Amino acid sequence: xxxxxxxxxxxxxxxxxxxxxxxxxxxxxxxxxxxxxxxxxxxxxxxxxxxxxxxxxxxxxxxxxxxxxxxxxxxxxxxxxxxxxxxxxxxxxxxxxxxxxxxxxxxxxxxxxxxxxxxxxxxxxxxxxxxxxxxxxxxxxxxxxxxxxxxxxxxxxxxxxxxxxxxxxxxxxxxxxxxxxxxxxx
Numbered sequence: 001x002x003x004x005x006x007x008x009x010x011x012x013x014x015x016x017x018x019x020x021x022x023x024x025x026x027x028x029x030x031x032x033x034x035x036x037x038x039x040x041x042x043x044x045x046x047x048x049x050x051x052x053x054x055x056x057x058x059x060x061x062x063x064x065x066x067x068x069x070x071x072x073x074x075x076x077x078x079x080x081x082x083x084x085x086x087x088x089x090x091x092x093x094x095x096x097x098x099x100x101x102x103x104x105x106x107x108x109x110x111x112x113x114x115x116x117x118x119x120x121x122x123x124x125x126x127x128x129x130x131x132x133x134x135x136x137x138x139x140x141x142x143x144x145x146x147x148x149x150x151x152x153x154x155x156x157x158x159x160x161x162x163x164x165x166x167x168x169x170x171x172x173x174x175x176x177x178x179x180x181x182x183x184x185x186x
Contacts, residue, residue: 003106004054010103011051014062014094018044036072040065044091051098056109059098063125066095067132074136075144099125 022041050058
C-alpha cells in the first residue's frame, strides 16, 4: 500500500516536471529554439501517467527520455561538468528513484526489457546509459552546437557574452530597486 502511495506521489512530481518542460518547449520552439524540451517534456509527461497507473512501461519510457536527455546535454555542452549539472541533475535523480526496490516492486507488468526480453533490465539500463554517453560525445565531437547553448541567446532575449551593452540600454528596474548585500555598479 505505502509503495503505491509513494509511486503515485512520485508520478505526480514527474508529471509536473514533464508538463513544465512541455510548456517551456512549446514556447522555445515557437521562438526558433531547440525542440528537445518539447519532445522530452511529452515523453516525461506520458511516462508519469503510466507510472501513476503503476505500469512498468512508464519506467521504460522515462529511461528513454533520460537517454535522450544525456545525448542532448552532451551534444550541447560536451563534458563541462557545471554546464551538465542543470541539464541532468533532476532527471537523473528521478531515474535513480525509479531504480530503488520499492519503486520497482510497486510497478505492474513483466520485469523484462520491452524489446529484448532475454536481456536483464539492469543490463539494458546500464548499456543504454553507456550508449547515450557515447552517442552524445560523438555528436558533440562531430557537429556540436552551432550557437551559444543558452536558450536566452538562441531567441535573442539577451546579449551575447563579451559583447558590451549599448549605451542607450538602461538597467532594468529590478536591478535599480534590488536590495542586495552585494554592491552593484550600474
